Amino acid sequence: MSLLIVRLVVFVLLFWAGWRLWQYWQQMQGSRVEDKTSDKLEGESMVPCAQCGVHLPKGSALQSGPRYFCCREHQEAFERNAGE
Numbered sequence: 001m002s003l004l005i006v007r008l009v010v011f012v013l014l015f016w017a018g019w020r021l022w023q024y025w026q027q028m029q030g031s032r033v034e035d036k037t038s039d040k041l042e043g044e045s046m047v048p049c050a051q052c053g054v055h056l057p058k059g060s061a062l063q064s065g066p067r068y069f070c071c072r073e074h075q076e077a078f079e080r081n082a083g084e
């Protein structure tokens with residue numbers, strides 16, 4: 001009978017350890033996501049490239065009137081297409 005109790009205690013301990021590990025892992029994941037969102041909130045706003053649609057910080061984007069581009073090639077390609 002006591003062996004059964006020992007097994008039960010070991011099982012519960014293993015389960016508890018696994019649960020704590022899972023919670024710890026979830027917390028790590030959560031804090032990483034929070035870091036990302038706070039970076040976004042503190043940092044510059046993101047703008048999409050008018051040519052390829054990739055989002056980049058406003059500061060590193062090339063602005064051409066109301067539009068933003070990720071690189072000069074895309075700005076030139078967009079203006080070429082718009083001119084035709």
Ligand SMILES: [Zn+2]
Binds near residue numbers: 049050052053054071
């Ligand atoms: Zn682009």
